[in-house]
Amino acid sequence: xxxxxxxxxxxxxxxxxxxxxxxxxxxxxxxxxxxxxxxxxxxxxxxxxxxxxxxxxxxxxxxxxxxxxxxxxxxxxxxxxxxxxxxxxxxxxxxxxxxxxxxxxxxxxxxxx
Amino acid sequence: xxxxxxxxxxxxxxxxxxxxxxxxxxxxxxxxxxxxxxxxxxxxxxxxxxxxxxxxxxxxxxxxxxxxxxxxxxxxxxxxxxxxxxxxxxxxxxxxxxxxxxxxxxxxxxxxxx
Numbered sequence: 001x002x003x004x005x006x007x008x009x010x011x012x013x014x015x016x017x018x019x020x021x022x023x024x025x026x027x028x029x030x031x032x033x034x035x036x037x038x039x040x041x042x043x044x045x046x047x048x049x050x051x052x053x054x055x056x057x058x059x060x061x062x063x064x065x066x067x068x069x070x071x072x073x074x075x076x077x078x079x080x081x082x083x084x085x086x087x088x089x090x091x092x093x094x095x096x097x098x099x100x101x102x103x104x105x106x107x108x109x110x111x112x113x
Numbered sequence: 114x115x116x117x118x119x120x121x122x123x124x125x126x127x128x129x130x131x132x133x134x135x136x137x138x139x140x141x142x143x144x145x146x147x148x149x150x151x152x153x154x155x156x157x158x159x160x161x162x163x164x165x166x167x168x169x170x171x172x173x174x175x176x177x178x179x180x181x182x183x184x185x186x187x188x189x190x191x192x193x194x195x196x197x198x199x200x201x202x203x204x205x206x207x208x209x210x211x212x213x214x215x216x217x218x219x220x221x222x223x224x225x226x227x
Contacts, residue, residue: 004156033214033215035215035217040219040220041219041220042117042119042203042205042217042218042219042220043157043203043215043217044217045214045215045216048212048213048214055212056212056213056214058214090156090157092157092215094213102159102215104149104156104157104158105156106155106156107156
């Protein structure tokens with residue numbers, strides 16, 4: 001059990017559509033980070049949420065947005081999907097904004113056709 | 114910006130062989146270093162981490178890594194691998210002043226044959 005729950009596990013979308021991915025952090029964690037893992041690559045940092053605000057952002061376009069709710073759960077939204085957005089999207093939770101205790105979820109596999 | 118290089122993309126070993134996976138990072142300041150493992154169909158799990166102190170770090174499942182600051186390296190080692198070590202291994206770094214985002218290498222796929 002990863003402790004971090006992501007939904008859905010798999011998703012197929014058409015180019016131009018919008019998608020929302022969801023993440024419930026490990027119990028006791030208050031920070032959520034999102035990563036994109038393309039095939040054959042290491043995970044790339046998208047952004048991090050703490051206290052319901054985006055605290056840090058990686059090199060991703062504004063089509064990628066997120067939200068954190070009062071219960072610390074989070075959503076990742078991607079608009080105007082491109083074929084290149086096909087990837088495994090990972091959610092990682094931690095406590096008080098440190099990387100010391102990241103726990104990763106199993107990810108959402110997004111396929112854009 | 115910091116970056117991480119893992120030079121071995123695919124490694125095949127026989128059981129009981131010794132393992133060393135290379136990891137180099139590029140950043141001139143203070144770093145925290147991590148090795149994660151992803152078993153088939155499972156989530157990323159932390160093997161070990163280095164923040165400060167003894168540069169030889171021991172992790173779970175018999176893995177260890179040595180931080181060599183002069184070489185900007187953090188290689189992962191295991192004296193004797195098992196079939197169950199078949200997985201993908203990722204080296205990652207966070208940097209002081211860079212928030213706490215993890216920057217990952219591209220990963221090394223390890224296959225251990227019986």
